[in-house]
Amino acid sequence: MQIVGIDIGFGFTKACNGREFMVFKSIFGEASEIQYREQLTTAPATDDYLHIETDGKAYFVGELAERQSNVRSFTLDQDQLIGTFAKTMALAALSRLVDRGEPVRVVSGLPISYYRRHRDTLNGILVGKHAIARFDAAGKREEMTLNVTHARIIPQPFGSLFDGMLGNSAEVADKRFVQEKIGIVDVGFRTCDYSIADRTRYSERGSRTTDNGISRAFTLIAAHLRDVTGVNVELYRLYDAVARGSIKIRGRNIDLKPIKEQAFGKLAASIASEAERLWADDWDIDLIVVTGGGGSVLAPYLKPLLQGEVVAAETGVDTRLANVRGYWKYGMHLWSRETRAAAPRS
Numbered sequence: 444m445q446i447v448g449i450d451i452g453f454g455f456t457k458a459c460n461g462r463e464f465m466v467f468k469s470i471f472g473e474a475s476e477i478q479y480r481e482q483l484t485t486a487p488a489t490d491d492y493l494h495i496e497t498d499g500k501a502y503f504v505g506e507l508a509e510r511q512s513n514v515r516s517f518t519l520d521q522d523q524l525i526g527t528f529a530k531t532m533a534l535a536a537l538s539r540l541v542d543r544g545e546p547v548r549v550v551s552g553l554p555i556s557y558y559r560r561h562r563d564t565l566n567g568i569l570v571g572k573h574a575i576a577r578f579d580a581a582g583k584r585e586e587m588t589l590n591v592t593h594a595r596i597i598p599q600p601f602g603s604l605f606d607g608m609l610g611n612s613a614e615v616a617d618k619r620f621v622q623e624k625i626g627i628v629d630v631g632f633r634t635c636d637y638s639i640a641d642r643t644r645y646s647e648r649g650s651r652t653t654d655n656g657i658s659r660a661f662t663l664i665a666a667h668l669r670d671v672t673g674v675n676v677e678l679y680r681l682y683d684a685v686a687r688g689s690i691k692i693r694g695r696n697i698d699l700k701p702i703k704e705q706a707f708g709k710l711a712a713s714i715a716s717e718a719e720r721l722w723a724d725d726w727d728i729d730l731i732v733v734t735g736g737g738g739s740v741l742a743p744y745l746k747p748l749l750q751g752e753v754v755a756a757e758t759g760v761d762t763r764l765a766n767v768r769g770y771w772k773y774g775m776h777l778w779s780r781e782t783r784a785a786a787p788r789s
């Protein structure tokens with residue numbers, strides 16, 4: 444039996460089986476016939492070739508779709524993310540992370556405000572026997588059945604909570620997370636999730652999902668680029684440029700640093716005031732954890748604005764993986780004892 448954590452975000456799908464991590468953009472497109480497969484240089488081949496067939500249709504997923512599909516789908520709508528994306532993203536991840544024929548148990552998550560509405564739907568999408576085919580970069584097709592026997596869906600920011608609380612063998616490693624009142628701010632691409640765990644108990648009052656994800660800052664940056672160059676840059680093509688601080692459009696180099704400072708500063712201020720309002724009655728929070736991929740890029744702007752003890756990843760740490768690592772640890776915590784007890788004794 445294998446345990447896999449899958450975090451399907453608006454920006455990126457993240458997955459982890461305890462040994463390996465995967466991160467790819469939450470984009471898919473129709474698989475086209477690639478005429479020429481050789482790399483043009485001897486640079487090492489990247490392992491981002493995600494090509495699967497499910498329900499009789501072949502898809503490119505992630506960066507491969509971005510590069511090769513003529514028609515690409517990307518969404519910032521929660522119903523669409525669950526309805527049309529979740530299955531393809533999850534199966535693409537599982538096709539890489541699961542040993543053939545082995546039953547799988549999956550832990551996944553939903554934004555706080557959609558948790559009740561979509562929990563059963565997501566569970567239904569994940570559980571079952573999925574007959575798929577996967578293709579390797581040379582075009583070789585291999586059929587496989589993914590047998591997901593159990594799924595557990597938790598509120599997304601709790602992934603980061605479990606990641607802080609549990610160690611790699613799923614034992615409690617940091618007692619603060621069990622004994623104290625923890626506020627979590629999970630800044631994603633589209634959503635910002637606020638949650639409170641008071642000695643591991645979920646607090647409804649202090650938990651909410653808003654639209655203050657990084658895409659809000661990216662929208663300002665894209666509008667600026669449209670003004671300056673007339674080109675509409677899709678938001679999911681801005682990650683590297685914003686991280687680098689410049690973008691080249693039709694041969695022209697554009698400095699993004701001033702607009703980035705302005706856009707990120709504005710977003711951080713909005714998140715801080717939202718947290719202050721939402722947690723007005725929760726002045727007894729012991730620790731605020733800033734997480735999600737947006738958490739690390741916004742931390743320098745956000746940390747000085749939040750009141751109390753704040754932990755945020757240092758720059759350079761990829762906090763996109765915190766939730767999914769926590770999902771996997773939680774799965775281990777839930778199921779590994781059960782399956783060990785069920786295993787035949789040798």
Ligand SMILES: Nc1ncnc2c1ncn2[C@@H]1O[C@H](COP(=O)(O)OP(=O)(O)OP(=O)(O)O)[C@@H](O)[C@H]1O
Binds near residue numbers: 633
């Ligand atoms: N190495 C990286 N590459 C790309 N983006 C990164 C990287 N490190 C941090 N980021 C930031 O992470 C953000 C995405 O974070 P994350 O993966 O947590 O969002 P998501 O889970 O897809 O979105 P949501 O939670 O709204 O569904 C990006 O907008 C970017 O600002």
Ligand SMILES: [Mg+2]
Binds near residue numbers: 452453735
């Ligand atoms: Mg997320």
